[in-house]
Structures are given as C-alpha cells and as structure tokens.
Amino acid sequence: MAASGPVQGSGNWFSALALGVSLLKCLLIPTYRSTDFEVHRNWLAITHSLPLSQWYYEATSEWTLDYPPFFAWFEYVLSHIAKYFDHEMLHVHNLNYFSTKTLLFQRFSVIFTDVLFVYAVHECCKCVGGRRASRELTEKPQFILSALLLWNFGLLVVDHIHFQYNGFLSGLMLLSITRLFQKRHMEGAFLFAALLHFKHIYLYVAPAYGAYLLRSYCFTANKPDGSVQWNSFSFIRVTSLGLIVFLVSALSLGPFLALNQLPQVFSRLFPFRRGLCHAYWAPNFWALYNAADKVLAIIGLKLKLLDPSKVPKASMTSGLIQQFEHAVLPSVTPLATLVCTLVAILPSVCCLWLKPQGPRGFLRCLILCALGSFMFGWHVHEKAILLAILPMSLLSVEKAGDASIFLILTTTGHYSLFPLLFTAPELPIKILLMLLFTTYSISSLMTLFRKEKPLFNWMETFYLLGLVPLEVCCEFVFPFTSWRLEYPFTPLLLTSVYCAVGITYAWCRLYVSMLTSPPAGKTKKQ
Amino acid sequence: MERWCGMAVVVLLALSVRWAVSLHPYSGAGKPPLFGDYEAQRHWQEVTLNLPIRQWYFNSSDNDLQYWGLDYPPLTAYHSLLCAYVAERINPAWVALHTSRGHESPAHKLFMRATVFLADLVIYIPAVVLYCCCLKETSTKKKCVSSQAASALCILLYPGLILIDHGHFQYNAVSLGFALWGVLGVSSDRDLLGSLAFCLALNYKQMELYHSLPFFCFLLGKCFQKGLKGKGLGLLVKLACTVAASFTVCWLPFSTEREQALQVLRRLFPVDRGLFEDKVANVWCSLSVFVKMKDLLPRDTQILVSFCVTFLSLLPVCTKLTLHPSPQGFRFALVACALSFFLFSFQVHEKSILLVALPVCLVLHEIPFMATWFLLVSTFSLLPLLLRDGLLMPWAATAVAFCTASTTCFPLWAEASEEEALRLGPFCKAARRCVPQRRLVLLPCMLRGLFLASVTVMVLLTLMTVTLDPPRKLPDLFSVLVCFVSCLNFLFFLVYFNIIIIWDSKNGRTQKKVN
Structure with missing residues (x-):
C-alpha cells in the first residue's frame, strides 16, 4: 500500500x-x-x-x-x-x-x-x-x-x-x-x-x-x-x-x-462593591487565607480565646456575593489586594527587563502575571485560571520542567472548575471530559519527554491522585450524609483549598524557573 | 503503557460522546398516549417487577399486551427486572403498576440513560477494545499503537449504535456486545465460551438470529476440519451441550409448561404484524413503491416468499464458510448473512441495520473504504426515525465525526484505487477471462464514482428532508426516498460482499502458492 x-x-x-x-x-x-x-x-x-x-x-x-x-x-x-x-x-x-x-x-x-x-x-x-x-x-x-x-x-x-x-x-x-x-x-x-x-x-x-x-x-x-x-x-x-x-x-x-x-x-x-471572593472561592491565596481564618476561629472558640458573640456568622461560600469579615486575621481591602498583586507581578516583570530571554521569557512573564493576579486579585473568578492555562500549553511541549508545571496547573485548575457544573446530568460529562483531557495531556507529555527524568516526583503524584478521593467525597459521598444540611458549603471549601495548594505550588515553581533560568544571550552563543 | 493510554483516551472520548448524545431527547418524549421505545422499556420494568414471571408474556388486566407488551426473549426481561429493582430503590413511583404509565421526569430520564450507559460500558466497549487489541498488523511497518487505537476509535464512534441506544433509547449494545464476545471467542478458538456468549445474545434479542447462521456454519466447518470421527465430533457434542444448557437456563421459568414457552415464542415472532414495519430500507418496503406485496399476496405466501429468497441469498455464503472456515471469512460471512436477512426476511425493523453494521465494523480495518461507505449509508437509513425523535443535531454531528475519524485514521481514498485493497483482485482476474481487459481496469474508478454519487444523493436527500415540506398528497415522500436509496446501496453491498467472499479462498490459495 x-x-x-x-x-x-x-x-x-x-x-x-x-x-x-x-x-x-x-x-x-x-x-x-x-x-x-x-x-x-x-x-x-x-x-x-x-x-x-x-x-x-x-x-x-x-x-x-x-x-x-x-x-x-x-x-x-x-x-x-x-x-x-x-x-x-x-x-x-x-x-x-x-x-x-x-x-x-x-x-x-x-x-x-x-x-x-x-x-x-x-x-x-x-x-x-x-x-x-x-x-x-x-x-x-x-x-x-x-x-x-x-x-x-x-x-x-x-x-x-x-x-x-x-x-x-x-x-x-x-x-x-x-x-x-x-x-x-x-x-x-x-x-x-x-x-x-x-x-x-x-x-x-x-x-x-x-x-x-x-x-x-x-x-x-x-x-x-x-x-x-x-x-x-x-x-x-x-x-x-x-x-x-x-x-x-x-x-x-x-x-x-x-x-x-x-x-x-x-x-x-470596575465594580468594587463586590466581595473579596466570588460565591465559590477561586482556588487562590485568599482561599487559603479565608480557610486559615476559619480554622483559627474554630480553634479560638474551642480554646475560649475568642468571644463567640463577636465572630461573624456569615459563611462565605453560601452562595451570595457578600462582604465578609474575617474573625481572626485582618480583613482584606481592595487596595491590599492590589498591592499584593503588584508585588507578586513585579519580580517577573523586572526579570523580563533585566535579562530578556526572547519571546519565551515574555510568555513566561505573561503566565506569571496571569497567575499572580489570579492568586491575589480582588473578586477573582475560578474561570480566570484559563488565562494562565492556555498560554502555558505553549511552554509545556518544549521543556520537561514546564510540562510538569503545566500538568499540575491544568489538572488542579480544571478540577477547580467542577463546581461551575453542579447539575446531575452534567456530572458524568464533566468527569468524562476531565478524565479525557487529563489522561491525554499526561500520557502525551510523558511520551514526548520519555527520555528525560519522570515528570512528577512522589509528592506531586500523591497530590494529583488525591483529587480522585476528593471528587468521590464531594459529589458521591457527601450528598448522602447528614452534614449536607448542616455544612452545605464543605465540598466547595475543600475543593478550593485543595486546588489552591496545587496552583500556588505550580506558581512558585514557575517563578523559580523564571528567576533561575540563564539569559537567552548566553545559551544562544553556544 | 502508551498503548493503554491511547486506548483509554479513545474509550473516554467514546463515552463522552455517548453521554453527550444522551442529553438529547428520546423517542416519544412528551408524546402521549403511546410514547416510544423509552416508555416501552420503562413499562417492561413496571411489568417485570410487579407481576409474577408466569404472567409476563400473557395478556391480562394487569398486563395489556397492546400497550408495549414484552416481545423480546427472557434475558431482556431479566435485565428489565434488574433495572426495575434499582429504580424501585430510587423512586418507587417510576415503576408502580398502572399509575406509572407514561411517567416522564428529568430524574427518570437520567436514570434510564445511566442504565444504557452502564450496559454499554460493561458489555460492548470492553469487547471492542479487546477485539482491536487482538488485531494483527496487516502492514509490516511498526505502528501498532496508533492503528489499534484508530480502529477502536472508528468502531466506537459508529453513529448508528450511539444514536439508537443513547438517543432513541434501546439496549442494542447488550445483544451486539454479547455477539461480539461470541465472535471474539469463536475466532480465538475458545469455541465454547464464544457459543455461550452468542446464546446470551440470542436470548437477549431474537434479531440476533441474523448472525446465527454464520456462527453455526463456522463452528460446523471447524468440526468438519478436525474430522467428524475424532476431535470434531467431541467438539460438536460439547458445543451442542453448551447451547442446550445456556438456553435451558435462560428459559427455565418458562419451560415448566408448554403453553408458557409457546406464548413467549408467539410474542417473539409476531407473524401477524406484516411483511415489514413502518419504512424500512429493505427490498420488500422498496418494492411496495411499485407493487403492494403486502395487499396482493396472502400472509402465508409472503412468509414463504421472503423465506425462500432469504435462504437462496444465504446459501452460497454459508456453503463456502462451512467448507473453508476461517476467522476472516467468518467476519465477512456475518456481514453478508445479516445483510441478506435485513434485505429479504419477514418483519424487519429499520433498527435491524445495526446487526449488519456490527460485523462491518469488524472488517473496517481490512476494507476501510467500503466499510466506511456502508456505515455511512446505514446511518443515513436511520434518518427518518431519528428525525421523528428530534435527534437531527446529534445525527448530523456524529455522522460527520465518524466520517472525519475514519478518513483521518485510514487512507480511504488512496486505498480505493487498488483492486487488491478492495479485495476485488481475484474476482477481476477471474472476470478478465470473459470480459475485455479495458473495462475492468476501470473498476476502482467506477467504485469511486459510485461512492461520490451515493454520498451526493444522501446529502441532497438529507437537506431536502430537513428543509422542505413534503407535498400534501405524499406526506411520506422523503422517508420513502431515503429508504429506497439506502436499499439500492444495500443491494449493491450485498453483491460486493458476496463477490469477495466467494472469490476469497482462491486468493488465499494462490498467495500460499506464491509464498
């Protein structure tokens, strides 16, 4: 033939x-x-x-x-x-x-x-x-x-x-x-x-x-x-x-x-009347911050360090966009988030200025800007993670290190989109499409970089595999337990905190790779 | 590892498509008083759960056979019972006797769709995956991973089965899946397991009889090959015992009384429903445009005529298979026999084309061009049915997707220019002795021309069906045209498959001689 x-x-x-x-x-x-x-x-x-x-x-x-x-x-x-x-x-x-x-x-x-x-x-x-x-x-x-x-x-x-x-x-x-x-x-x-x-x-x-x-x-x-x-x-x-x-x-x-x-x-x-976090916490720094606040408040109440009457009752993920007062940690203002975002973005922009690495360095800086604002922005939507994931795909097929960061970022970022679709008929389709994309991205990038060292270390593997029990607990076990009525927001909270860890990790690794990489001029001369 | 990842991606894609299709409407959604196949399946759950086994197939005040009476073999009934148990656990109102008639709700739709999805996932898909993993590479180049996954992708994306099962609503994946397990078993010399699986298929839907003759002939041929006096006889006895035992187990509750078994059989073969049902792309329905056979001939004559014609069209293929049994010949024989049954037998449904499509899927990697063409025509022949169900969008999307997948995975067009690739080589050699050389050289060209013509006609007819209103005097004009065109195509395919089967072994012999 x-x-x-x-x-x-x-x-x-x-x-x-x-x-x-x-x-x-x-x-x-x-x-x-x-x-x-x-x-x-x-x-x-x-x-x-x-x-x-x-x-x-x-x-x-x-x-x-x-x-x-x-x-x-x-x-x-x-x-x-x-x-x-x-x-x-x-x-x-x-x-x-x-x-x-x-x-x-x-x-x-x-x-x-x-x-x-x-x-x-x-x-x-x-x-x-x-x-x-x-x-x-x-x-x-x-x-x-x-x-x-x-x-x-x-x-x-x-x-x-x-x-x-x-x-x-x-x-x-x-x-x-x-x-x-x-x-x-x-x-x-x-x-x-x-x-x-x-x-x-x-x-x-x-x-x-x-x-x-x-x-x-x-x-x-x-x-x-x-x-x-x-x-x-x-x-x-x-x-x-x-x-x-x-x-x-x-x-x-x-x-x-x-x-x-x-x-x-x-x-x-630019409506600043909205709250720090969206109805469902986007998996960013503030999700971790809020969660820490909750945990501290509970510990404080248990140890009687806090006055129960002063702890605000509003639960942030109950579905309404509302102002939220932190119980223990200081409350966050729009200005504070703006400063944090700028601080997060600044090193990458400086790096782009001081040691230009051609368009690839620019792309890395762009992703870091997107991620930085996602991490610290005011009223961030979980959908904004796409802003970082899509350009990151470009980097992922060129270097094994970037591929590994990309896989962690996309898998957790995509998983954090799950709460967007909460209706029963869409449950199978979202799981199937997610599995389809994740299986394909992991297997194809592993094949592409099979000659280099494994893409994940044991900790990352463990973390990514942890998404499976998380999903099972949140959508298959939790709705049948009695906590469903008492703490309806627990699955959302778990999801966003768990994903926030992965996204923060990917962000840090990407930052390190940008700051430590040699300038393009040197590599080109070789 | 990489091979399994490729397969996993293919399976996940197939599953996503299946579930996406299942979000669309089902047959008879919101159409009282009769609804459609969806209500039929729900009604069977209601009947099997609430009535004792002895009454399932009998007309009674609790079981109105005129309203979607059970007319499939026992295994279907058991499956309904199983689903009914689950349904009762979730919401008893779904399967309550009498009161649940015509029940429709989003939650119930979700449940029903999930049962089909599960059946597909458990029975049909593993069989396809296993079949593709067993495929031997035809070419010498090393590219196993992608071509196996590619075959699996095309087979799993075949629109007909997806649309009928997950759109229209039926459980064909179960019977076809069992039949496929049967093919797998028989082709890999696990004859007993294979025949067991096929018996299950037969006991799930009686339409699997379309496949029964090739199975019978192939196994008989194997016994002959081993020698009827020695090992062959032993195998024959074992096979007979397996078949008898599996049938007995399936029919146990109905075999206590003669009347029970007879009633089930009467329900399975409703001869009084006429030569063909609705609009089918078979010969009798197409002939009825010109000659109303249904009214001209008495029913008994109709049965006799259809039986004789079917038998005659089956004869050459079955003889051939019995004399020279080979797994490849068996697959082609499955196609030819199922197609003969579909075209000529008595009381055929339009959905029965799936029984032909399954074996065609199995030869997809051997004759990609012809197989893809056939599968497209078979999908096209389902258009009137699916249009009624409001499934135009998924019909078009899956058909184009399948076409894309198979043109990307197989070099269709390049292949269509070679006699050998079309398996017409031996036939052409034989024919050259009688016919002048020049005309036969054009055969592949003619086939390509026919393909283009057929696709053009299908596209045009589709557009007309969708956009134009039929003239008032002929309300069924377009659906009859669709059936007629499909029938012509199917007749052509019947001739093609018969040719390649009958001229096949000469090819094998000459090749052996050359080697």
Whole structure:
C-alpha cells in the first residue's frame, strides 16, 4: 500500500482535531447553561434595541453591560444575525426569555466565533520547535499542542456548557502572542490592544506586554552582557506602538468620551462593591487565607480565646456575593489586594527587563502575571485560571520542567472548575471530559519527554491522585450524609483549598524557573 | 503503557460522546398516549417487577399486551427486572403498576440513560477494545499503537449504535456486545465460551438470529476440519451441550409448561404484524413503491416468499464458510448473512441495520473504504426515525465525526484505487477471462464514482428532508426516498460482499502458492 496508516496523515490531522471538537461542542448544545446565558442575551437586546448612549446606563435587567465597548459592538453585530433566528430575544424587557431558536443561536455563536481560536492555534503550532524529529504523528509537539489547546477541558466547560465567549478572546491572545514570536510586534500590539477593549480582565497580563515591547522592541540592541543599551532607543518604534494603542482605544472609548459617559463606563467595568471572593472561592491565596481564618476561629472558640458573640456568622461560600469579615486575621481591602498583586507581578516583570530571554521569557512573564493576579486579585473568578492555562500549553511541549508545571496547573485548575457544573446530568460529562483531557495531556507529555527524568516526583503524584478521593467525597459521598444540611458549603471549601495548594505550588515553581533560568544571550552563543 | 493510554483516551472520548448524545431527547418524549421505545422499556420494568414471571408474556388486566407488551426473549426481561429493582430503590413511583404509565421526569430520564450507559460500558466497549487489541498488523511497518487505537476509535464512534441506544433509547449494545464476545471467542478458538456468549445474545434479542447462521456454519466447518470421527465430533457434542444448557437456563421459568414457552415464542415472532414495519430500507418496503406485496399476496405466501429468497441469498455464503472456515471469512460471512436477512426476511425493523453494521465494523480495518461507505449509508437509513425523535443535531454531528475519524485514521481514498485493497483482485482476474481487459481496469474508478454519487444523493436527500415540506398528497415522500436509496446501496453491498467472499479462498490459495 502506498502512503498508509495514521502516521502519514499529512496536514489533515489538524482539521480533524478542530472539526472533531466542534462537533462535540454541537452535541453539548442542550446541556445546562448558567445565568451567563441570560447575561449575553440581555446584552444582545441592549445593543440591538437601544442607542449607543444608553448602553452603559440601561439597568432593566440586573445583568448590566459590564464589558468594554468592543465586546458591546460584538454583541451588536451578533444581534443583527440573531434577528433572523428569533426577534423576541432582542427585547430588553423580555427578561429570562428562552426559546429553542435562541438557544441554537447563542450556542452556535460561540461555536462559530471559535474559528478565530482554531486559527490562532494553527498559527501557534508554527512557533513551537520541531527539534525532536519524530516519525509518529502523535508524538510531534505540534500535534500535542494543538490537541491540548483545541480540546482544552476548561474552554469546553466554560464556553460550551456554562456559556461564555472565552474561545475567541483566548484566540486573540494566542494570536497576539504568536505574532510576537514571529517578530511581528506591531500586529501583536494591535491585537492585544483590541483584546483589552473586548474584555478588560486581560489588563492583568498587560505589564508583561508593556515591559517586553519596550525592552525588546523599542530598544534595538543589547550590551554584550545582555543588559539594556540605553542609546539604542528607537523613537519611531515607541511612537508607532503608542499610536496603535491610542488609535484602538480612541475607536473603542472615543464615542463615549464624546457623549461624556466615560466615568459611567468605567464604573460599570470596575465594580468594587463586590466581595473579596466570588460565591465559590477561586482556588487562590485568599482561599487559603479565608480557610486559615476559619480554622483559627474554630480553634479560638474551642480554646475560649475568642468571644463567640463577636465572630461573624456569615459563611462565605453560601452562595451570595457578600462582604465578609474575617474573625481572626485582618480583613482584606481592595487596595491590599492590589498591592499584593503588584508585588507578586513585579519580580517577573523586572526579570523580563533585566535579562530578556526572547519571546519565551515574555510568555513566561505573561503566565506569571496571569497567575499572580489570579492568586491575589480582588473578586477573582475560578474561570480566570484559563488565562494562565492556555498560554502555558505553549511552554509545556518544549521543556520537561514546564510540562510538569503545566500538568499540575491544568489538572488542579480544571478540577477547580467542577463546581461551575453542579447539575446531575452534567456530572458524568464533566468527569468524562476531565478524565479525557487529563489522561491525554499526561500520557502525551510523558511520551514526548520519555527520555528525560519522570515528570512528577512522589509528592506531586500523591497530590494529583488525591483529587480522585476528593471528587468521590464531594459529589458521591457527601450528598448522602447528614452534614449536607448542616455544612452545605464543605465540598466547595475543600475543593478550593485543595486546588489552591496545587496552583500556588505550580506558581512558585514557575517563578523559580523564571528567576533561575540563564539569559537567552548566553545559551544562544553556544 | 502508551498503548493503554491511547486506548483509554479513545474509550473516554467514546463515552463522552455517548453521554453527550444522551442529553438529547428520546423517542416519544412528551408524546402521549403511546410514547416510544423509552416508555416501552420503562413499562417492561413496571411489568417485570410487579407481576409474577408466569404472567409476563400473557395478556391480562394487569398486563395489556397492546400497550408495549414484552416481545423480546427472557434475558431482556431479566435485565428489565434488574433495572426495575434499582429504580424501585430510587423512586418507587417510576415503576408502580398502572399509575406509572407514561411517567416522564428529568430524574427518570437520567436514570434510564445511566442504565444504557452502564450496559454499554460493561458489555460492548470492553469487547471492542479487546477485539482491536487482538488485531494483527496487516502492514509490516511498526505502528501498532496508533492503528489499534484508530480502529477502536472508528468502531466506537459508529453513529448508528450511539444514536439508537443513547438517543432513541434501546439496549442494542447488550445483544451486539454479547455477539461480539461470541465472535471474539469463536475466532480465538475458545469455541465454547464464544457459543455461550452468542446464546446470551440470542436470548437477549431474537434479531440476533441474523448472525446465527454464520456462527453455526463456522463452528460446523471447524468440526468438519478436525474430522467428524475424532476431535470434531467431541467438539460438536460439547458445543451442542453448551447451547442446550445456556438456553435451558435462560428459559427455565418458562419451560415448566408448554403453553408458557409457546406464548413467549408467539410474542417473539409476531407473524401477524406484516411483511415489514413502518419504512424500512429493505427490498420488500422498496418494492411496495411499485407493487403492494403486502395487499396482493396472502400472509402465508409472503412468509414463504421472503423465506425462500432469504435462504437462496444465504446459501452460497454459508456453503463456502462451512467448507473453508476461517476467522476472516467468518467476519465477512456475518456481514453478508445479516445483510441478506435485513434485505429479504419477514418483519424487519429499520433498527435491524445495526446487526449488519456490527460485523462491518469488524472488517473496517481490512476494507476501510467500503466499510466506511456502508456505515455511512446505514446511518443515513436511520434518518427518518431519528428525525421523528428530534435527534437531527446529534445525527448530523456524529455522522460527520465518524466520517472525519475514519478518513483521518485510514487512507480511504488512496486505498480505493487498488483492486487488491478492495479485495476485488481475484474476482477481476477471474472476470478478465470473459470480459475485455479495458473495462475492468476501470473498476476502482467506477467504485469511486459510485461512492461520490451515493454520498451526493444522501446529502441532497438529507437537506431536502430537513428543509422542505413534503407535498400534501405524499406526506411520506422523503422517508420513502431515503429508504429506497439506502436499499439500492444495500443491494449493491450485498453483491460486493458476496463477490469477495466467494472469490476469497482462491486468493488465499494462490498467495500460499506464491509464498
């Protein structure tokens, strides 16, 4: 037989992967959807039926428009397709409106906009090194990377079950990273500026972009020891960068500036009235902090060191976004979290400045920024972990050490998304998809790095295996015990604390790897 | 290690797809008074739990046989009973006698879906995985891991079974799984275990009779090979005992009285339900477009005619298999026989095409092009049924997914250009003696042309069925067209499979001579 077997499936494996996951997304259409579904329907209605000047003032629904203007325009464009499906969904007063056509339209809008993500992944694969010439297709870094990105469990769950539009936004981010890898800095900067005006959560990684573009693009030369050569500053480059960012921002915010609505827009974008933690604690530093506070409070009460009347009764994970007073440890203010976040991010940005390691160093810094803000940010959602997981996939296929960090980060990060889907019919699908992704990522990366030392030490193995009994306890045993009524939030608390440990660990390891790695200049000279 | 990881990923993917499909509606959801197969299965649980065994198959005030009466063999009934016990533990209202009729609730749907999922996971999937692990590599290149996992992926993603079991709602995975265990046992010389598994399949669904002749002929052929005077006779006796024993055990509660057993048999073979049911892609239904056989001939003649035609179409394949039994020939014979039964026998359901699809899945790695084509046609023939159930989306998604998987895993198109790869080599050699050379050279080209034509027609018909309203005078126009087109395809496949089976051993012999 001529060209035979799955080995030589020339280039169509990528389209097969992409098509396959899109079809799986189509199968997930009737699954549970969260209130975000109604949020986006409401935004469709707002942008479609109201003039621009009303967009950020409209408050009929509690789900007001709180994304930047580009996203509002995106909804506006969608709404003009939506009217051919079901015009009823475009009325602002039709709160909680639902019809089969609405469902189909909204689900398909996510599936189709993911085309951008697929394209970005396709571009990404060109950047990863194919040094290891492997004959087996399934052992090529490109294949593994595209599978890891396209079939990412977090995206599937958050976008296609829970309902959000992270796919094409992540696509924009990956694309902009890829452009920086390809030395097309202006394009990269443009894409990132646009992305910021789609969803402002990406502000968290902006320091990495700023530092990298300034250091490696605006300064055109380095001194022999790798430090910055101040007189090589290119004024044209910095002006053109500034111009691009300015133009994009003007396009997005300009109309609202003209309407004199800028303060209103910003007050919608940055609501500080919400609590430190989301209803379910994202697995970050504050989860550990809160848990420590609880434990100390209980110990204090047992030892009679605390006055029971002074201990606040509110339980943080009971389902409402509420202000929470710590019993023992000092309460945390938004300013404190901001300072903590900056402190957490600063070393990585400095490192990027002092010893530039090319685009890979930038990517590492970007992930550290995302993780740093996830660890210490104010009112962080558990979904924000995707911001770190997706770019981390790029690093994972190149170095064994990064692969190990990636696996710990994704496995715990993905597991921490489980509480998003709490309905019974979705229980099997989330477990199956999680197992599918985890089995694939671990086995493929182990195969890729089989010549190097094992990816996990005994402690990490033990920790990751511990997720299994945790899941069994939280979702199969606990609901049948009598504690279910007394302490309904225990599974959530356990989940977030357990995952917080893993994510903190991965964050620390990544930090160490960035700070200790030699500058790129030295390795290149060899 | 790597091999098992690959398999595990494939199985997990297959399971995810199955559960995702099961979130869609089932047959007869919210359609009183008769509902659909879902209600039938629930009703059987109700009946088997609340009535004594002696009344299961009899009409009574508590058991209205007109309303989804039990019409499958005892093993199905026992399975229903088992599910009913669990259901009763969870919520007795689901299986309460009389009052539970037509019960529908999200929790109950979840429970029912879980039972199908579990049956699939326990019986069918392990058999497929084991079958793929036993596959010998056809080419000399070392690429075992991926090609075994690839075969498993394609077999497990076959849309027909997923859609009927997890969408429409039935337990075909149980009977097909047992049949597959039977094939595995018989092909690996564990004949007794194999025949035991097949007896279980037969006692789960009587439709497994479609597979029974190849099993019988293959085992008989093996006995002949060993010599009917020595070891062969011993094997034959052992096989007979196994079959008799397994049947006795399954039928024990019904074998006490003659009337019981007869009633069960009457329920299993309802001759009065007519030549074919609904719209089926078989010959009789397609002929009825032109000639209304159902009304023209008396019922007895219909039975006789269908029996004779089926028998004649089976004869060459079965003779061949008995004389030259080989595991490979056995798999092809399974395809041909099941297809003959489907096309010509009496009282065929559209879902019975799954019985043909299973053995086709087993030869997928040998003739990927033809097998994929057949499996696509078989999925297409289920369109009218699934459309009624509101399963258009999963139907389309799984069909495209299967197509993608098999084109990625196997070099379909390259393969379709070679006579040898299509197993038509010996036939062409034989035919060249009679027909001018030039025309036969074009055979692979013709096949590819036919494939394209067939796919185009299927796509067009699908689009028409979905988007257009049929003319008022002919409300069933599209479903009849679908059946007709599928039937033509199936007839073509019947000819193809018969050709490769009959010309096969010459191929084997010549190859041996060459070697």
